[in-house]
Amino acid sequence: MPAHIQAYQRVSTPEQALTLLNQEVGQAAPLIPQPRMPDEVFPPTPTVVDLQALPWVYISREPTTLRLGANTPLQTLVDNAAVAAVADGVLKQSAELAAPRTLRNLATLAGAIEGAADGPPELLLSLLALNATATVQSVEGAKQLPLRTYRPTPGTLLVEVAVDLASAPRGALARVARTPLDRAIVAAVAVVDAQRACAAVAGAAPQPIVAETALTDASSKVAVDALVDAVVAQAAPVEDYRGSAEYRRVMAGVLTRRALESAMQQRGNV
Incomplete structure (x- = not known):
């Protein structure tokens, strides 16, 4: 582990994660696996907050809504029949293009969205074109907003992305x-x-x-x-x-x- 890391915290609840991230701004950062291998695997902060135990690994198809947990691995998206059925397979195709299979098993939906500026953009583009909604959690609670307006910020966590499929896009x-x-x-x-x-x-x-x-x-x-x-x-x-x-x-x-x-x-x- 890099010498600059003084604490590695694997949290089990969002509240624990947000408490750590908000204690000292700039001193803690979440570990969010991205599809492109970065030059530095760990954030450049003294405290790293590991989110992989949070209960955000899921794909839920309701009658007209597809809900994707932020911690869901990209390979899980590729393998899921409900994802493959969206918009003639464009969502599945985008997840496949994000990384080789070995990295898709590690990288998450949140990582693909937050790393799109420096990495493969197709998955984010698909969700933007589908007019997806993001659920974001902070110490003030959870809120929904259009994914088009979402920007990662310190002290907030992406929880879920939802796509309305009522119009059969x-x-x-x-x-x-x-x-x-x-x-x-x-x-x-x-x-x-x-x-x-x-x-x-x-x-x-x-x-x-x-x-x-x-x-x-x-x-x-x-x-x-x-x-x-x-x-x-x-x-x-x-x-x-x-x-x-x-x-x-x-x-x-x-x-x-x-x-x-x-x-x-x-x-x-x-």
Whole structure:
């Protein structure tokens, strides 16, 4: 264990975890396994709070809602039939792309969401496009908020992510990478139901881009064109060794269109 760690606390209740995390801000951090192996496995704080014993490992399919516990391993998501049935398998596909199987057995849903900025983005994109809701707990109690507005903060813990499936959404994923299983340079997930179409895109801005439009009697092409234009307008790509800013901007539009057209075809709107 690294020399900077003075205390390693494995907690059994959320209250214990939050007490430790709020005792001294910046002195304790939760251990949340992510799908991408970090340079430093442990947080750079004197106290590490291990959350793996918390009761947040579950997948629950209610009549119209899918509930996913934050500690659920990614491989459990891949293997679950209820997850595979969501939006033409886009949620399962996204979990598979997050990491090799060995790491999927360790990495959790919370880790995939909180590490999406530096790691595989597809699972977060799928949940954003599905308009998922996050349950977050702090010392003040638990609250629900749109996943689109959730940002990890010290002293709070992600408990659950829920997806409303009442509208029977259809979905599709499009991505470009150096190899089929490499981390995506740009990725787009589209979700379509009878009332709305939504696209979530990563790799074209520091934060995921989410664009949504209502579906009317107008041609589906009108909705696709509007969403592509919205994504490209929000693009603020950062160049790196994997792709120039211009390449990322262009691919954001191309992949958004590809994902939306595929989802529309699944829905029968094309």
